[in-house]
Amino acid sequence: MSEKQPPQHAEGEPAGRAQQPTPAAEETAAIVSVDTAGGAMEPSAVPATAQSGQLPGGPDTLLRKIFTGSGMVSVLAVLLALIIGGLLIASTDKQVATTATYFFARPTDFLAAVWNAATRSYIALFQGSVFNPRGNGLAAQFAPFMETLTIATPLITAGLGVALAFRAGLFNIGAQGQIIVAGILAAWVGFALDLPMGLHLLLVLVAGIIGGAFWGGLVGVLKARTGAHEVILTIMFNYIALYFLRYLLNTPAFQRPGESNPISPILDPTAVYPQIFGSQYRLHLGFLLAIAATVLVWWLLNRSTVGFEFRAVGANPKAAQTAGINVSRSTILVMALAGGLAGMSGVAQVAGTEKVLTDGVAATYGFDAITVALLGRSSPWGTFAAGLLFGAFRAGAVQMQIQTGTPIDIVLVVQSLIVLFIAAPPLVRAIFGLNPRRRKPARPAKSREAATTGGAA
Amino acid sequence: MAGVATLGASALLLTACGAAPEAGSSSTAEASDYTGCIVSDSGGFDDQSFNQSSYEGLKKAETDLGIKVNQVESKTNNDFEPNLRAMVSAGCDLTVTVGFLLGDATKAQAEANPDSHFAIVDFGYETPIANVKPIIYDTAQAAFLAGYLAAGTTKTGTVATFGGIKLPTVTIFMDGYADGVKYYNEQKGKDVKLLGWNKEAQDGSFTGDFEKQDVGKQLTQNFLDQGADIVMPVAGPVGKGAGSALKEAKAAGKDVKLIWVDSDGYLTAPDYKDIMLSSVMKTMGDAVEAVVKDDKEGNFDNTPYVGTLANDGVQLAPFHDLDSQVPAELKSELEQIKKDIIDGKLKVESEASPKA
Numbered sequence: 001m002s003e004k005q006p007p008q009h010a011e012g013e014p015a016g017r018a019q020q021p022t023p024a025a026e027e028t029a030a031i032v033s034v035d036t037a038g039g040a041m042e043p044s045a046v047p048a049t050a051q052s053g054q055l056p057g058g059p060d061t062l063l064r065k066i067f068t069g070s071g072m073v074s075v076l077a078v079l080l081a082l083i084i085g086g087l088l089i090a091s092t093d094k095q096v097a098t099t100a101t102y103f104f105a106r107p108t109d110f111l112a113a114v115w116n117a118a119t120r121s122y123i124a125l126f127q128g129s130v131f132n133p134r135g136n137g138l139a140a141q142f143a144p145f146m147e148t149l150t151i152a153t154p155l156i157t158a159g160l161g162v163a164l165a166f167r168a169g170l171f172n173i174g175a176q177g178q179i180i181v182a183g184i185l186a187a188w189v190g191f192a193l194d195l196p197m198g199l200h201l202l203l204v205l206v207a208g209i210i211g212g213a214f215w216g217g218l219v220g221v222l223k224a225r226t227g228a229h230e231v232i233l234t235i236m237f238n239y240i241a242l243y244f245l246r247y248l249l250n251t252p253a254f255q256r257p258g259e260s261n262p263i264s265p266i267l268d269p270t271a272v273y274p275q276i277f278g279s280q281y282r283l284h285l286g287f288l289l290a291i292a293a294t295v296l297v298w299w300l301l302n303r304s305t306v307g308f309e310f311r312a313v314g315a316n317p318k319a320a321q322t323a324g325i326n327v328s329r330s331t332i333l334v335m336a337l338a339g340g341l342a343g344m345s346g347v348a349q350v351a352g353t354e355k356v357l358t359d360g361v362a363a364t365y366g367f368d369a370i371t372v373a374l375l376g377r378s379s380p381w382g383t384f385a386a387g388l389l390f391g392a393f394r395a396g397a398v399q400m401q402i403q404t405g406t407p408i409d410i411v412l413v414v415q416s417l418i419v420l421f422i423a424a425p426p427l428v429r430a431i432f433g434l435n436p437r438r439r440k441p442a443r444p445a446k447s448r449e450a451a452t453t454g455g456a457a
Numbered sequence: 458m459a460g461v462a463t464l465g466a467s468a469l470l471l472t473a474c475g476a477a478p479e480a481g482s483s484s485t486a487e488a489s490d491y492t493g494c495i496v497s498d499s500g501g502f503d504d505q506s507f508n509q510s511s512y513e514g515l516k517k518a519e520t521d522l523g524i525k526v527n528q529v530e531s532k533t534n535n536d537f538e539p540n541l542r543a544m545v546s547a548g549c550d551l552t553v554t555v556g557f558l559l560g561d562a563t564k565a566q567a568e569a570n571p572d573s574h575f576a577i578v579d580f581g582y583e584t585p586i587a588n589v590k591p592i593i594y595d596t597a598q599a600a601f602l603a604g605y606l607a608a609g610t611t612k613t614g615t616v617a618t619f620g621g622i623k624l625p626t627v628t629i630f631m632d633g634y635a636d637g638v639k640y641y642n643e644q645k646g647k648d649v650k651l652l653g654w655n656k657e658a659q660d661g662s663f664t665g666d667f668e669k670q671d672v673g674k675q676l677t678q679n680f681l682d683q684g685a686d687i688v689m690p691v692a693g694p695v696g697k698g699a700g701s702a703l704k705e706a707k708a709a710g711k712d713v714k715l716i717w718v719d720s721d722g723y724l725t726a727p728d729y730k731d732i733m734l735s736s737v738m739k740t741m742g743d744a745v746e747a748v749v750k751d752d753k754e755g756n757f758d759n760t761p762y763v764g765t766l767a768n769d770g771v772q773l774a775p776f777h778d779l780d781s782q783v784p785a786e787l788k789s790e791l792e793q794i795k796k797d798i799i800d801g802k803l804k805v806e807s808e809a810s811p812k813a
Contacts, residue, residue, distance in 0.1 A: 128543075147539060246665070250623060258583070260625050260808065261557045282538065353535060358558060360499060363533035398536070398543045401529045408530050 071382075074375055076428045077421030078389070085414035086118030089406050093117035121406045128399025129392035139280060144395060146281035150353060152391025154179070154345035154365045156290040159372035159383040160297050161216070161341035165230075166378040167301060168334040169314035174219055174234030175342040176366025177241035178212040182346030184245055185211035187264055187357035188254070190271035190350060200270040201351065205289075208347035209340045215241065216339020220332035230335070238366070246359050254357065264357035273352045286348035291384075293341060298380040300337075310334050342366065371419050390415065493518055493749045494527040494549035496540045498556040500667060501530050505726075506693040506719050507626075507741055508555050511578050514745030515553060521746070522753060537562040545570050551752045553745055556580065557624070563589060574757050576748045578741055579626050581811055585759050592744050594764035596626075597633030597807040598798050599737045599771035600689075602791055603716050604637020606735060606773070607687045608649040609787040612712055617652040617680035619662040619673070619699075621692030625809035630691040630718055630737060632656050632807035640794075640803075652680050659808065664695050673698025681706050681713065687734065689716035696722075700729040707732055714779065721774040734782075736774035739764060763811050767799045 090096050096117055099109040127133070129148045135141035158175045165172035186208035195203060219233045248254045249262035256265050273284035301307040312320040313330045321327050349361050372390055376382030397411040421428050495515050497504075502512040512528065519526045527547055529540045537554075541562050544552045552573065554563045557580040564582065567575045567589045574588050581591040607616040618634050620627040631654040638651045653676075654661035664672040673695035677688050681702065688703060690696035696717060703713045715722070715729055717736035722729065744762055751757060764770020773791070776783050797803035 151535070151539075243665075246622075262622070262624065263557065263560075266561065349535075353538065356561060358534055360534035360558070363535045394536075395539065398529060398539050402527055402543050402547050405528075408532055412532070 071377070073425045073428050074377065074382075074386075074422060076432055077375075077418050080421050080428060080431065081414050081417035082122070084417055085410060086122065087114075088413060089121045089404075089410055090114040090117040092407065092410070117404075121400050121404045121410075124400045124403040124406075125393070125396035125411075127396070127403075129396030132399075143281060144399070146277065146283045147395040148388065148392045149287050150282045150284070150391070151394045152387045153284075153287045153290050153352065154348045155368055155372050155390050156384055156387035157286075157293050157344040157348065158342045158365050158369035159376065159387050160293055160380060161212075161338035161345075162369045162373040163376060163378040163380065163383045164297055164301070164310070164341065165334055165338040166373060167314050168310040168330060169317060170223075170230050170331065170334060170338075172216070172219075172234055172335065172338050173231055173370065174216060174237050174339070174366070175345070175369045176362050176364075177234065177238035178215045178339040178342035179346040179349065179362040179366050180238075180241040180245050181215040182208040182212035182343030183350050183357055183361040184248065186343075186347045187267060187350040187361075190267035191265040191357075192253075193271075194268070195270065197270045200268065201273065204267075204271045204351050205344075205347050208350075209343040212343020212346060213336045213340035216342065217332060217336030219339075220335030223335070224328035224331045242359070245357075245361070249357070249359055262359060267351060267355050271351060272355055273348070282353055284348070284352040286344070286352040289344060290348070290387075293344060294380050294384045297341070301380065306330075306333065342369070345369075368415075371415065374419065374422055489523045489525065489753075491522075491753050492525040492527060492547070492549050493551050493553070493752075494544045494547070495529075495553040496537065496544060496555070496559065497528075497530045498537075498558050499531050499533055500556075500693070501532075502528065504667065504693055505696075506667070507579055507739070510720060510739070510741035511553055511555050511745045514742030515749065517742060518746045518749040522750060524749065524753065531559075534558055538565070541566045545573055550574060551576060551749060551757075553578065553748075557626070574752055576745070578745070581761050585761075587759055588757075590748055590757065590759050591761040592741065592748065592764075593761055593811045594626075594629075594739045594741075594771055595805075595810055596629045596737065596739060596764075596771050597636070597805045597810055598766045599739075599773050600630045600633025601637040601640070601798065601805045602766075602773040602794060603689060603735060603737045604634035604639075604651075605641045605794060606637070606783070606787070606791060607634070607689065607714075607716060608638045608641035608647070609645075609790070610714065610734065610783060611649060611685075611687050613684045613686045614648065615650045615652060615684040616687040616689075617677075617683075617685035618689040618691065619653045619664065619676050619680075620690075621664055621667040621695055623663055627691045628654075628659065629807045629809035630689070631661060632809065633737075633805055634689055636805055636807075650684075652683055652685050664692055664698075667693040667695055670695055670698035670701070674702040677702035678706075681711070686712060687714045687716065689718065689737070691718050693719070697726065697728075700726060700732070703732050704729065714782075717774070723774065723777040730778055732779075733777060734779050735776055738772045738774050740770055740772065744770060761811065765799075766795055 090113070093113065095113040096110065099113045103110045128144050130145050132141050132144050135143060158179060161178065162172050162175055186204045189207040190200070190204045193200065193203070215237060219230055219237060222228050222233055223230050246262065249264065254264050255261070256263065273286050275281060276283050276285060276287065301311065309320070309325045309330050312323065312325055313327050317327050345365055346361070349363075349365075350357055354361065368390060372386040373383055375386035375389070376384070393411055393415060397408050400406045400411065401408055493515050495512055497508040497512070500506060500508045502508050515526055515528070518524055527544060527549060529544065531537055531540055537559050541552065541554065545566055550573070553576045555578045559577065560580045560582070563575055563577050564586060567573070567586050571588055574590070576590045576592055578592045579594070581593045582589065616638060618631050620631060635651055635654050635656040638649055641647065642649055652662075662676055664676060673690055673692055677690070677699040680688055688699050690699040700715055703715050706713045713732060714734040715732045716734050717726060719739055720736065721738055722736045723733045726733070744764060748762065762770070766772070794803060798805055
C-alpha cells in the first residue's frame with residue numbers, strides 16, 4: 001500500500017525508459033506513440049480496444065480507468081466497504097435487533113449495540129489476522145499474522161499473473177484453470193514419484209509452473225494465431241481444467257488405494273514446502289517465492305525490454321506493431337508467464353497448505369486474484385499489498401465467525417464491496433466529494449449528477 | 458419511560474416502540490462449561506444435507522443439554538485446517554466435522570491435540586484414531602426399501618435416480634435403490650426399469666455438483682421423456698430441480714412422484730408435498746446429539762457409530778399425503794423386508810457400505 005500516491009508517472013517510469021538498452025529508432029517511436037496515445041495516462045493500462053489486438057488504440061477507455069485508478073480511490077473503497085460491512089454486521093446482530101424494538105424508548109441502546117456489533121467483529125477480524133493480544137506468548141500472538149501471510153501466498157502469485165496480463169492489455173480470467181492444471185501436475189509429481197529430498201520439491205515446483213504456463217500459453221497462442229478473445233478462452237479453459245480434474249479424481253491413478261472418494265493421496269514429505277518458522281505456523285517456503293516473484297515481475301515490467309514490449313502492446317498494440325514489436329510473440333509470452341505465476345499458486349496449494357489434490361484445489365483464488373490485481377492497480381507491489389489485505393480478511397474471518405458469530409458471508413460481502421467501489425471510481429469520488437469536475441455545478445444536484453454521469457471522470 | 462414510548466409509538470414504526478428493559482435485568486441462562494463445536498465443509502450449514510442435519514443436531518444439543526456451541530463455516534477446502542485449529546484453540550471439548558474432505562484435517566488436528574475429542578460425519582478411517590468418532594451410515598438399507606417402494610408404485614414401469622457428484626456417500630443411495638428395484642422384479646417377476654444408475658458398472662447420471670438446480674431439472678425431464686414416473690435425486694439442493702420438473706409434469710397431467718433423501722422431504726422441502734412419495738432419511742442430527750451427550754457425560758469412545766435400519770440411523774420416511782397411493786400389501790411387504798434386513802436374512806450390499 002506504500003506506493004499509492006503518485007498516480008501518473010509512478011514507479012520511476014521515465015528513469016526506466018532512459019535505461020532501455022540500445023534505444024533504436026523504432027523503440028523511440030514506440031515510446032513516443034505510447035506516450036501520446038496515453039496522454040496523461042500511465043502507459044500500463046488495458047484499453048478495451050487492445051483486446052481485439054488490431055483496432056486502433058483509444059486513449060481514454062473505461063477499462064483503462066478501472067485498472068489504473070488512483071491509489072486514493074483504493075484506500076477510500078476499502079474504507080467505504082468496511083463502513084457498509086459494519087452496518088451489515090450490525091443488522092445481523094441479535095442485540096441490535098432486540099434494542100431496535102425499543103428504539104424510541106432508549107435510542108442510545110440501539111446505537112451502542114450497532115457500534116458494539118461492528119467494532120467487536122472488526123476487532124475479532126484484526127485479532128484473527130494480525131495480532132492476538134490474548135495469545136499465550138509472543139509466538140501465539142503473532143500466529144494470526146503468519147496465517148495471513150499463508151493465505152496471502154497463492155493470492156499474491158495468482159494476482160501477479162493477472163496483473164501482468166492486464167499490463168499487456170489482456171484480461172486474464174484464467175488463473176483458476178491455470179492453478180488447477182498446475183495443481184494436477186504438481187500433486188501427481190508429489191505423490192506418485194519417489195525422489196530424494198530437495199530434488200522432489202524442485203520437480204514439484206517446476207511441474208506446477210510448467211503446467212500453469214502451458215495452460216496460460218495455450219490461450220496466448222490461440223489468441224495470437226486466431227484472434228479469439230482471451231476472456232472467452234480463459235473462461236472456457238477454466239471449465240476444461242476443472243472437469244478434467246474431476247475426471248482424474250475419479251480414476252484410480254489419482255485416488256488413495258482402497259478408497260473411492262475423489263481425493264488424491266497425501267504428497268510425500270519430500271515433496272512439500274518446508275515450513276519457514278516451524279510446525280506451529282502453516283507459513284511455508286511458498287511465501288518467500290511469492291516475494292521473489294513480486295520482485296521478478298517488477299523487474300520484468302520496469303527494467304527489461306520484454307516488459308517494455310508488454311506495456312507498449314498493452315497501451316496500443318497497433319502502435320507497438322508499427323514500432324516493430326512482435327505483438328503475437330508478446331501475447332503468447334505474457335500469457336505463459338501469467339500462467340506460470342498462477343501455477344506457483346497451484347504449487348503453494350498442493351505442496352504448501354493442502355498437501356492433497358481435491359476438486360477444490362484452486363478454492364476461489366483464481367477469481368480472487370482478479371480482485372487482488374484490480375485493488376493493486378496491476379502494479380507488482382500493489383498486488384502484493386492487496387494480496388496481504390485479502391489474506392488478512394480471510395484469516396480474520398475465522399475468528400470473526402467464532403468470536404462473534406458473524407457469518408463468513410459478510411466478509412465476502414465486504415470484499416465484493418471493495419471491488420464494486422474500485423471498479424466505479426467516480427462513485428467513490430462522488431461520495432467523498434473528490435470529483436473536481438462535478439464540484440462546480442450547483443450544490444443541490446451534486447451527488448446525484450456525479451453518480452449518474454460518473455463515467456466521464 | 459412509558460410516556461416517551463407512547464409518544465414514539467403514536468408517530469412511528471410499531472416495531473421500534475417496545476418498552477426498554479430495566480438496566481441490569483439480563484437473563485442468566487444456565488451455563489455449562491462444555492463446548493460443542495462444528496466445522497462445515499464448503500456446502501455450509503444451509504446445504505439441506507449433511508452439514509445442515511449435523512448442525513441442527515448440535516443446536517438441539519445446545520437447547521437440550523445446555524452446552525455452548527461454536528460453529529464455523531468453510532467456504533473452500535482451504536478453510537478446513539484454519540477453522541479446525543481455531544476451534545481447538547477456542548477450547549472446544551468436541552468438534553464435529555462434516556464430510557470426507559475434512560478427513561485429513563481432522564486427523565491432523567486430532568493427533569496434534571490428543572485431549573480434544575472429534576467426531577466426523579460420513580467418513581470412517583481405515584485405522585481408527587483414538588479421539589475421533591466416525592458417524593457413518595449404511596444408507597443402502599433404507600434406499601433398498603425406497604427402490605422396492607418405487608418399483609411397487611410405478612405406473613409406467615420405469616423409475617429413475619441421479620446423483621450430485623459420484624461420491625461413495627451418494628452412490629450408496631443409488632446402489633440400495635437399484636437393488637430394491639431388482640429385488641422387486643425378482644419377487645414379482647416384473648421388469649421395472651431403472652434409469653440413471655447401473656450398479657454393476659457403478660456408473661450413471663450425475664449433475665456434477667450440489668448446486669445447479671437447473672441441471673437437475675433437465676435430467677429429470679429427460680427421465681420423464683424416457684417414461685420414468687418416480688425420481689430419486691441424491692444431490693442435496695439440486696433435488697429441488699427434480700422437484701420442479703416433476704411439479705410441471707404433474708401440472709401437465711402426468712402422475713409423477715418424488716423420493717427425497719437425507720431428511721424427510723415432506724417437512725424440509727414442503728413445496729413438493731403433493732408429489733413426495735417418501736424419503737430415505739439419515740438421522741444425522743440425532744446421532745450428533747447422542748455423541749455430544751455421551752461425550753458430555755464422559756462416555757466418549759472412538760468406535761464408529763453406524764446408522765442402520767436396526768438403530769433407526771437410516772429410515773424410510775412416512776408416505777404422508779400419498780399414503781393412499783401405496784397399497785396395503787406393499788406396505789406390509791416393506792415392513793417384512795425391513796425386518797429381514799435387520800435380522801440379516803436379506804443382505805444389502807454396496808461398494809460404499811461402511812466396512813465394519
